[in-house]
Amino acid sequence: MAKAMTKSQLVAALADEMGSDKKTAGGALDAVCALITREVAAGGSVTLPGVGKIYCRERPERTVRNPATGESFTKEADKVVKMTIAKALKDSVNG
Incomplete structure (x- = not known):
């Protein structure tokens, strides 16, 4: 099993x-995470296409x-956060 990607590795890959610097990519990642957190905490849901x-x-x-x-x-x-994996991701992992 492969090791989990760290945040710094994810920022570098992003x-x-x-095609930008790590500071911009890190800011974009933080903004997306904050947006997802805010939406799910308010009772909504977020769909990440293909994920x-x-x-x-x-x-x-x-x-x-x-x-x-x-x-x-x-x-x-209580409340629990769940994630349903997209079929495209399942297929790419299994095939």
Whole structure:
């Protein structure tokens, strides 16, 4: 399995793809991340063409079990961020 790409490696690759410097690419990456965070936190979703859809889903209150002690307790309702991967990305990885 390949190592995960770090932010600095991603910025360098993005700068190369854009044909610009790392500072501009880093600013663009930060702006996109901030925009996605703001939209998903507000309850919306963001679709990245060819990559997938990022959205927030609400989970209802539920009973869970502590695996260490076996004790059951009720966990409050919460929200979780999900991502659905685009078919194009799945196909490029598998084929």
